[in-house]
Amino acid sequence: MLPLATMGLATGSGAAVGLSLGMVGGGGSILAVPLLTYVVGVSSPHVAIGTSAIAVALSAAGNLVPHGLAGRVKWRCALVFSAAGVLGALAGSTLAKAVDGQKLLALFGLLMLVVGGLMLRPRAGGGDPRVRLTRHTAKELLPLLLGIGFAVGAFSGFFGIGGGFLIVPGLILATGMPLQYAIGTSLVAVSAFGAATAASYAASGLIDWPLAGLFVLGGILGGAIGAGLGRRLAEHKRTLNLAFAGLVLVVGLYVVARGLVPLVAGA
Template sequence: MSGVLTSGLATGSGGVVGLILGLVGGGGSILAVPLLTYVVGVSSPHVAIGTSALAVSFSAAGNLVPHWRSGMVKWRCAGAFSLAGVLGALAGAAAAKAVDGQSLLALFGVVMLVVGGLMLRKRRSAGDPDVRLTRRSAPVLLPWLLGIGFAVGLFSGFFGIGGGFLIVPGLMLATGMPLPMAIGTSLVAVSAFGAATAASYAASGLIDWPLAGLFILGGLLGGLAGASLGKRLAGHKRALTLTFAGLVILVGLYIVARGALPLLGATS
C-alpha cells in the first residue's frame, strides 16, 4: 500500500471516528482499532491499540472544552476517578502487551458486541447536579470513585479504548450525578486513561506516530463536521445511537468471526 493511500486512509478513518463522536456524543472511539487494522492496514494489533489510545486521548481532551465551559465537569470527582483509573490503565496495558495480538483482537470483537448491546439500552438522566467531593462527602464518595475508576481504567488500558461507555454509568453510580454531567466529567477520565495507555505502549515502541498524527487530524475535522451535523439532527439522536450500536455489533461480529476461523481450521 502506497504512503499517500495509507495517509489518506488514516486521515479518513480518524474523520469517521470524529464524525461519530460529533453525531452521537461518545463511543465512536471503539471503531478506531478496527479501522486502523482493517482499513489502514496496521499489521500489529498491539500497534493499532497503542496508536488508537493516543488518538482517543487527544479526541477526548478536545471534546472536553465545551463541556467545561458549560459547567458540566465535576473536577474533584474526575480527579479521584482518573487517578485510580490511570493506575488501572497502566496495569491493563502491561497485561495486554503480554497477550498474543490475534487473541487480543478477538477479545476486542467480543467487547464490541457488549458495547453495542449496552448502547441499545436507554440511560437514565436523573441525578443530583449539586453533588461534590468534599471532606464531608469523601467517606461515602471516595471509595466508590477509586474502586470503579481503577476497574474501568484496567479495562480501558487492556483494550486501548476510552471506556466512556463504562465511565459514564460508573460516575453516575459512584456519585449520583446526572447524565449530562457524567458525560462531561467522563472526558477527563477518557483523556487520562488514553494518555496512560499510550505512554505504556510508546515505551515499548508500539505506536505509529505519523499514523497517529493523521488519525488525530482526521478526528478533529470529522468532529467539527459531526458537531455541525449533530445540531441539525438533534431530534433524531436516539435513532443515530441505535444505528451506530448496530454498526458496532456488526463490526464486532466480523472481528470475532475472523478470530474464530483459524481456531476452526486448527480443529478440523
C-alpha cells in the same frame, strides 16, 4: 514516508471516528482499532491499540473544553476517578501486551458486541447536580470513586479504548451525579486513561506515530462535521444512536470472525 494511499486511509478512518463522535457522542472511539487494523492495514493488533489510544486521549481532551466552560465537569470527582483509573490503565495495558494479538482482537470483537448491546438501551436521567467531593462526603464517595475508577481504567487500558460507555455509568454509580455531568466529567478520565495506555505502548515501541497524527487530524475534521450534523439532527438523536449501535454490532461480529479464524486454523 507513508504511502499516499495509507495516509488517505488513516486520515479518512480518523474522520469516520470523529464524525461518529460528533454525531452520537461517546462510543465512537471503539471503531478506531478495527479501522486501523482492517482499513488502514496495521498488521499488529498491539500497534493498532497503542496508536488508537493517542487518538482517543486527544479527542477527549478537545471535547472536554466546551463541557468545562459550560460547568458540566465535577473536577474533584474527575481527578480522583482518573488517578485511580490511570493505575488501572497501566496494569491493563501491561497485561494486554502479553496476550496474543489474534486473541486480543477476538476479545475486542466480543467487547464491541457488548458495547453495541449497551448502546441500544436508553440512558436514564435524574441524579443530584449538587453532588461534590468534599471533606464531609469523602467517606462515602472516595472508596467508590477509587474502586470503580481503577476497575474501569484497567478495562480501558487492556483494550486501548476511551471507555466512556463504562466511565459514564461508573461515575453515576459512584456519585449519583446527573447524566449530563457524568458525560462531561468522564472526558477527564477518558483523556487520562488514553494517555496512560498510550504511554505504556509507546514505552514498548508499539505506536505508529505518523499514522497517529493523521488519524487525529482526520478526527478533528470529522468531529467538526459530525458536531454540525448532530445539531441539525438533534430531534433524531435516538435513531442515530440505534443506527450507530447496529454498526458497532456488525463490526464486532466481523472482528470476532477475523480474530477467531487464525486461532481455529492454528489449533
